[in-house]
Amino acid sequence: MAGRMGAGRDDEGGSAVGTRPCHPSFRALVAVAGGVAGLVLLAGLTFYIIGPRLIGDPIPMPDEVSKSVEVLDRDGRLLRAYAAADERWRMPVAAGDVDPKFEKMLLAYEDRRFYRHGGVDFRALLRAAWQGISSGRIVSGGSTLTMQVARLIDCGGERSLAGKIHQILCAWKIERHLSKKQILALYLLKAPYGGNIEGVRAATLAYFGKEPKRLTAAEAALLVALPQSPETRRPDRHAETAKAARDRVLARMVSAGAMGAGEAAAARRERMPDRRRPFPMLAAHAADRAVAADPKANVHHLTIDAGLQARLEDLARVRAGRLGPKRSLAILAVDHATGEILASVGSPGYLDERRQGAIDMTRAVRSPGSTLKPLIYGLGFEEGLAAPQSLIEDRPTTISGYAPKNFDHAFHGTVTVREALELSLNVPAVAMLDAVGPARLMARMRAAGVAPELPAGEAPGLAIGLGGIGVTLHDLAGLYCAIARGGTSVALRESADGPRPAGGGEHVLSPLAAWYVGDILAGTPAPSAAIGGRIAFKTGTSYGYRDAWAVGFDGHVVIAVWTGRADGAAIAGATGFRAAAPILFDAFARLGRPLAPLAGPPAGALAASGTDLPLPLREVRVRRGEGARDGLAIDFPPDGAVLDVETAGTQRIGGVVVRVSRGRPPFYLFSNDHLIGKTVHRRQFRWVPDGSGFVTLSVLDSSGKSARVQVEIR
Known part of the structure; x- marks a missing residue:
């Protein structure tokens, strides 16, 4: 041993x-x-x-990469995009916003061990090297997605052995600084797709005209194939080469067991995109405003509804084509409960030079024609000067030195106020404006958010009632929002970012006066072939046929339409009723829902007519009578008084004595347009307010003279 x-x-x-x-x-x-x-x-x-x-190259976070500026609608849908600072289309995208089949194909084709390696897959590198040596040509690449990202962020070096080593070092550095999710996000953002298109979202918008959330198998395969050779495989220029590359990806998916043969065969039959589509450009003028207001922001949110915006832009293009060359057109749709602008069409085509499409006609100052008449009559109703069935004269006359004429140069004699407004007669409107006063009309317009413009050095006169003033379509939409919502203003809002704009809640008309106006406008004869349903609308035509307007509302939305030439040139025969009203009704038809019913009458609305009306309201005597020396006057309470009225629980038991002087009995007392008393032999009333706040007291006598004061009840 x-x-x-x-x-x-x-x-x-x-x-x-x-x-x-x-x-x-x-x-x-x-x-x-x-x-x-x-x-x-x-x-x-x-x-x-x-x-x-x-490696000194910095590793950018996905959020640090320069991206295209986006303008989104109320639901986050893309309205318009702008190229990034380097003039490339590079749209922000998260992995969850891309169809999962694309990521599955991408990893199966490019980097099967992406989630297991540390940036470099030496098995893939050795396999690629052996295949290259044995076949004498490049059979497959050994680059991982991380190594490709290194190239995309200019950290990859040149195509040489030294460059490959540099790329490997960069890939290791990337893996140490970023998570796999961030690395994939950089690839989705920076992968080249031909020309100045980078990133999968920009590619789907450019080649498929849609977001990458839902992709077909053929689309996903093409997106996987393009970055390997983005210029030679561009489908809009090299369709056959692109198709061959796409089909190779599909074949690889079948061999890898990631896709069935039948599904791949169906995908190969799918038509290739043959052109590069323009990027979305909805609400172009509104988008420009949003970007100008906050140029540092990368994403802007508007209150606009992309679907409605697209439908109304299509309507504007079609209608402008029918109206003729050089004609522009603008449409504004507003939710009158919130003031949110749902659609803003500034022109038939932003890039249409013939129509000067770059000019936003929703914000251009133009003459409103007769579109202010509803507010004039509303003030008359509020003053107690008239009711819808009151009689008013339409005869040749001179009012304060002004001799108005009707549009058709005809006169209709004695008509009701309802008929005068429905027919848009000029003489009664000017007479009513003379009674309520141009200054009061201007004040109420400003309360509605309108910024009226007068010629330099001129004071408001009677001509403003027929369009002798400058306003915008945006202004008119705001004014009609106040009428539609019971006489209270609302601030229009286009940007959904930041706090709501200041303003709104101002008194424009009393609720009863606003309802009277809306009820009359709802009875205005509609143009031929108009949609069914009931909307309240008014048309207007400026002097010389330069501007045609139509503004209307249902129970939810105000839509305002303008058409004319952006340069202000006249267009013979283009009236609001013929040119703008049909577009208005067509716009309501494209809301995508039935018309919302208009509000019912408030308490105190008069349904009577003729001799059933109170005597002072049977015939409109449009004279100024606000406490003049020779007219009716309210002696108590004085204008602007603050009155404390005794209450018991929630009920008011104390009253206010209202005393009048001069004038001819009988006298009628109104509180915020509601008739609350009549006296024949006495010159005073006992009035018990029904609530707190500001109240307008009006008194009429038998000759039609009026006096009014505003008081606050506490």
Whole structure:
């Protein structure tokens, strides 16, 4: 036993029981190989640890990459995009916003071990090298997605051995700084797709005209194939090459078991995109305003509804084509409960130079024609000067030195106020404006958020009632919102970012006066072939046929339409009723829902007519009578008084004595347009307010003279 063990012992300290002693040269070779392997391992480990630190290139976070500016609608849908600072279309996108089949294909085709390697897949590199050596050509690449991202962020070096080493170091550095999710996000954002298109979202918008949330198998395969050679595979220029590359991806998916043969065959039959589509450009003027207001923001949110905006922009293009060359058109749709602008069409085409489409005609100051008449009559109702069935004269007359004429140069004699407004007669409107006063009309317009413009140095006169003033379509939409919502203003809002705009809640008309106006406008004859349903609307035509208007509302939305030429040139025969009203009704038809019913009458609304009306309201005597020396006056309470009225619980038991002087009995007392008393032999009333707040008291006498005061009840 001892001899055998001794025989098996090696003089140089090795032992090999039952084996032949190793030759000294072989043992030396093994020792050298082991040392070399150790040195290579040590060098590789040192390279892995220290190498990335030698790379000075910064590793950007996905949020730090320059992106296209986006303007989104109320639901986050893309309205308009702007190229990034480097003139590339690079749309922000999250992995969850891309169809999962694209990521599945991408990883199966480009980097199956993406979630397992540390940035470099040496198995793939060795396989690619062996395939290249054995076949004499490049069969597959060994780059991981991380290494491709290194190239995309200009950290990849040149296409050489040194460049490849640099790319490997960058990939290791990226993996140390970013998560796999962030690396994938950088690829989705920066992958090249031909021309100035980068990133999967920009590619789907440019080639498919849609967001990447839902993709077909063919679309996903094309998106996987394009970044490998983005210029030579562009489907809009090299359709056959692009198709061949797409089909190779599909074939790989079948061989990898990621897709069935039947599904791949169906995908290969799908038509290739043959052109590059323009990026969305909805609400272009509104988008410009949003970007100008906050140029540093990358994403802007508007209150606009993309679907409605698209439908109304299409309507504007079609209708402008029918109206003729150089004609522009603008449409504004507003939720009158909130003031949120749902659609803003500034022109038939933003890039249409013939129609000067870059000019936003929703904000252009133009003459409103007869569109202010509803507010004039509303003030008359509020003052107690008239009711809808009151009679008013439409005869040749001169009012305060102004001799108005009707649009058709005809006169209709005695008509009701309802008929005067429905027929848009000029003489009664000017007479009513003379009674309520142009200054009061201007004040109420401003309360509605309108910024009226008068010629330099001119004071408001009677001509403003027929369009002798400058307003915008945006202004008119706001004014009609106040009428539609019971006489209270609302601030229009286009941007959904930041706080709501200041303003709103101002008194424009009393609720009863606003309802009277809306009820009359709802009875205005509609143009031929108009949609069914009931909307309240008014048309207007400016002097010289330069502007045609139509503004209307249902129970939810105000829509305002303007058409004309952006340069202000006249258009013979273009009236609001013929040119704008049909567009208005068509716009309501494109809301995508039935018309919302208008509000019912408030308490105190007069349904009577003729001799059933109170005597002072049977015939409108439009004379100014606000406490003049020779007219009716309210002696108490004085205008602006603050009155404390006794209450018991929630009920008011105290009253206010209202005293009048001059005038001819009988006298009628109104509180916020509601008739609350009549006296024949006395000149005072006892009035018990029904609540707190500001109240307008009006008194009429038998001759039609009026007096009014505003008081606050506490």
